Amino acid sequence: MSFCAGCGEPLDVDVATCRLCGEINPTTEQVVAADADQIDPSILDKLGEWSHVKHEIIEKYAHAYMTVMAKQKFLRRVVYIDGFAGAGVATDRDTGALTLGSAMLAVQIQPPFDELHFVEADPAKVAALRQNTRDDLRVRVHEGDANLVLTNTILPRCRYEEYARALCLLDPYGLSVDWSVLNEIGHMRSVEIFFNFMVVSANRNVLWKRPDRVPPKRLALMHRVWGDGSWQEILYQRQEDLLGLTGPRKVPNEQVAEAYRQRLRDVAGFTYVPEPVPMKNTRGATVYYMFFASPDRVGASIGEAIFKAYRQ
Ligand SMILES: C[S@@+](CC[C@H](N)C(=O)[O-])C[C@H]1O[C@@H](n2cnc3c(N)ncnc32)[C@H](O)[C@@H]1O
Numbered sequence: 001m002s003f004c005a006g007c008g009e010p011l012d013v014d015v016a017t018c019r020l021c022g023e024i025n026p027t028t029e030q031v032v033a034a035d036a037d038q039i040d041p042s043i044l045d046k047l048g049e050w051s052h053v054k055h056e057i058i059e060k061y062a063h064a065y066m067t068v069m070a071k072q073k074f075l076r077r078v079v080y081i082d083g084f085a086g087a088g089v090a091t092d093r094d095t096g097a098l099t100l101g102s103a104m105l106a107v108q109i110q111p112p113f114d115e116l117h118f119v120e121a122d123p124a125k126v127a128a129l130r131q132n133t134r135d136d137l138r139v140r141v142h143e144g145d146a147n148l149v150l151t152n153t154i155l156p157r158c159r160y161e162e163y164a165r166a167l168c169l170l171d172p173y174g175l176s177v178d179w180s181v182l183n184e185i186g187h188m189r190s191v192e193i194f195f196n197f198m199v200v201s202a203n204r205n206v207l208w209k210r211p212d213r214v215p216p217k218r219l220a221l222m223h224r225v226w227g228d229g230s231w232q233e234i235l236y237q238r239q240e241d242l243l244g245l246t247g248p249r250k251v252p253n254e255q256v257a258e259a260y261r262q263r264l265r266d267v268a269g270f271t272y273v274p275e276p277v278p279m280k281n282t283r284g285a286t287v288y289y290m291f292f293a294s295p296d297r298v299g300a301s302i303g304e305a306i307f308k309a310y311r312q
Contacts, residue, residue: 186268
């Protein structure tokens, strides 16, 4: 879905002229083409089918969120955070076509965010993102590790007591989001998140059939992502084999997601954490679970309504 830059109304599919105010908006192809000649395509993220679903969900929610927030006149600022922002443009894995990434989509949301903070660790993508957003004074691009930049620089701009609110996307490739960051955000009560829990990375790197063979470094990684060692009990169940011997067996992905949902609610303190959307590859295997977590009842009901349409 795209929105009119003039009045913020949703545009009809594939129609650039706004029905409401008549503004002629640039198409996605035009926005992408304007930047394409400046960027080395080899640095761009390759988006799978699920990424388009992810973008659709975020755009729909961000538009609804800003429609509500724009009416809250007591607020000093409404902030958008993309912790794993990419270059702003990406390529479609199947067609090779250039497409807008999550950061450039956020820039276009109407009503507009007051500030947008994009964090990216890869210097080449940082340069491309800076180039893509150079004319927008609301945007700040941070180079570095999202865990550190959020805690040290961005989250202090989003404090409830300072009448600030924020929507934050955490979209890593793997197990890169520290639990301490999610825990901090949950307790702030001013920030809503979309967070992609990479269950495929957890399975590949840590949640092995033989947990006794997992190297200490990987155990430590999972402790950091989960927040403590409780996952070793929660994500494995004792079972008896034919000889009556017991051995741990990893629980199914759905149970991993449910346990993580409970942690976001009961430990990190997000009041509302609806069931996540499983993002699947073409073979039907879940790559990651897209979580939404919110301190706010209105936000939660909008988020749940959007999620409901995408859960398979
Ligand atoms: C899945 S891609 C992001 C895609 C983007 N959100 C989109 O939808 O268009 C993850 C990005 O995170 C970056 N990255 C990896 N580790 C990071 C870290 N610790 N902090 C910030 N960015 C990181 C990668 O370079 C990559 O561009």
